[in-house]
Amino acid sequence: MSAVAPTTAEPDALREQPLERVIRDHVEYVVLGTAHVSPASVAAVKAIIEHEAFDAIAVELCPSRAQSMRDPEAFRQMDLYQVIRQGKTGLVAASLVLSSFQKRLADQYGVQPGAEMLAAMDGAAAQQRPLWLVDRTVSTTLRRAWRSVSWWQRMGLAGGLVGSIFDRSEVAEQDIEQLKQRDLLEGAFSEFASNSEPLYRSLIAERDSYMTARLREEAGQLAPRADGTPRKVLVVIGAGHLPGLVKQLQTQTGAPAQLCQQLDQTPAPARxxxxxxxxxxxxxxxxxxxxxxxxxxxxxxxxxxxxxxxxxxxxxxxxxxxxxxxxxxxxxxxxxxxxxxxxxxxxxxxxxxxxxxxxxxxxxxxxxxxxxxxxxxxxxxxxxxxxxxxxxxxxxxxxxxxxxxxxxxxxxx
Incomplete structure (x- = not known):
């Protein structure tokens, strides 16, 4: 396991963009950190796909989020009866708040939330490369985050979410760039995530581990090259995950499927x-x-x-x-x-x-x-x-x- 340097000069769109390369198990992971609402990040994704040849492209999405990006009208199919009967009302409301936060940024800067992920998915389709959806589902992440904090912190989170819905103030452009230093979920819960170790662990650190395990799991299906050179995988993630994911790629041990199973479990609520x-x-x-x-x-x-x-x-x-x-x-x-x-x-x-x-x-x-x-x-x-x-x-x-x-x-x- 080691970090490597690119073999050719990088395009202008990639300069000053968070980018790391790690070789593990005969696979070179090219990890590109992005801001989820940033024209520069979209350009960087397109440039690196055009500039380098990859055997697969991985994105920080779960299947449900990828489907909603591909088909925004699928939201119309939501069955309110099932949402209520299955006890998912709170999760749906929290997801709506997050999308409202994203939309406010998109309306201000003219870039749709997750446009860089769409660019990566389109690039994989255009080059007929496998697309890996490596993130944990939002519902699991929110459940684990909710269960990880005290009752008083939950009330603060709920109040903060409600307040964020009606916040009409503009987000400064430098704040958009700061999103490259943290995850979008952490951005929506910024005040609480920065002051709560359990919340930060659920929103960020656990997902670093989960995405690393998913990458290792998918990479295990790649056939080795005949000449022995490493396979190459592009990983497009929020830049807040980049340091943690790179570290996990270098150090993580254990069976990846078992790690994913553990991190997919929702802790039992306090009795x-x-x-x-x-x-x-x-x-x-x-x-x-x-x-x-x-x-x-x-x-x-x-x-x-x-x-x-x-x-x-x-x-x-x-x-x-x-x-x-x-x-x-x-x-x-x-x-x-x-x-x-x-x-x-x-x-x-x-x-x-x-x-x-x-x-x-x-x-x-x-x-x-x-x-x-x-x-x-x-x-x-x-x-x-x-x-x-x-x-x-x-x-x-x-x-x-x-x-x-x-x-x-x-x-x-």
Whole structure:
């Protein structure tokens, strides 16, 4: 394993671009670091593909992201019912926030997000070279990042994401160039990633290891040259990954397939929040039962408090989201019954009713990334309103449970 120098003079487009070369296992990896929104990076990718002959081209994409770049209209096929039923609402919302961040940069500088990755994919197709998609899926990365930090940090992340949606300030050109020094995900979470070692590890370091393992796995399928010279692979990645990936290429050991499998696993969530919530609900219902034992009218009053506060605040969340009257009713009915259907949040029930009554139109999907950048868009876009309804109803239900529990305990004891 060693670093090598190019054998010929590099084109002008490659000068001052982050570029490293590493030979490992009879394969020369030419690692080009890019900014995901940069005309210079697009030019650099095109220049190096034209300048050198490669046996394969690898990009910092997973299959789903590559498909969305190839076919932007595939987003229209998103099934909101399945998103809600499978518990992926938060992941979809986070992905939308990231795309909104990318789009803001693209609108300002006239380059589509990931244009350099598209250039690499087009180059592989034009030269009929294998294309390797080596990145971990965004959903896995976000899950591992979310699970890696404390509850308070999660609240800060959620607040930071919401704030970034409505930030309309322009991004300075020097900041665009600084994206070459960090990953796009780290750029979107910059304040938190720089101050949180677990978050940085999930967003950056783990993906360095994962992409290195994927490169080794794919390279193992390349037949050796008859003359013994190394095969050559172009690796196009965000420049924030370049130092870590180069180091991993030089030092990583272990079976690559096993490493990928380990890094693809989502850590089990902490159990104490569920046990705490369950204990609270059991204590509240035990108190209601005790109230009925002492005095039926006292028990009836406690039960009314539970229904009115949980159902009322959940319904209030739906009202704030501008939901249909039947969606509001669904929130009111579902919230008090939440303890009897664990794993199915009241927000999911209300959101599914909303999606059924006000089915998103094709135009809603087409304008979704634009609409969520303005606060009014969350109410006018039917897809965004379903997501907003989900989160506000869940928030209202949780608030109602704690407030109801406090009032019930105080009234009985």
């Amino acid at each position: 104490w929040p569920k046990w705490l919530a369950l204990g609270l609900v059991l204590a509240i219902f035990a108190t209601i039962g005790y109230a009925f034992y002492r005095n039926p009218s006292l028990g009836t009053h406690a039960l009314e408090q539970w229904i009115l506060l949980t159902g009322g605040l959940a319904a209030a969340g739906a009202i704030v989201a501008g939901a249909h009257p039947l969606s509001i009713l669904a929130a009111f009915v579902a919230a008090p019954l939440k303890p009897f259907r664990p794993g199915i949040p009241s927000g999911a029930i209300s959101a599914m009713v909303e999606a059924a009554l006000r089915r998103p139109r094709v135009g809603d999907f087409d304008t979704l990334r634009d609409d969520i950048g303005h606060w009014k868009g969350w109410w006018t876009n039917r897809v965004a309103r379903v997501l907003l309804n989900f989160f506000l109803v869940c928030f209202g239900t949780i608030a109602g449970e704690y407030i109801a529990g406090f009032h019930i305990l105080r009234s009985v004891f």
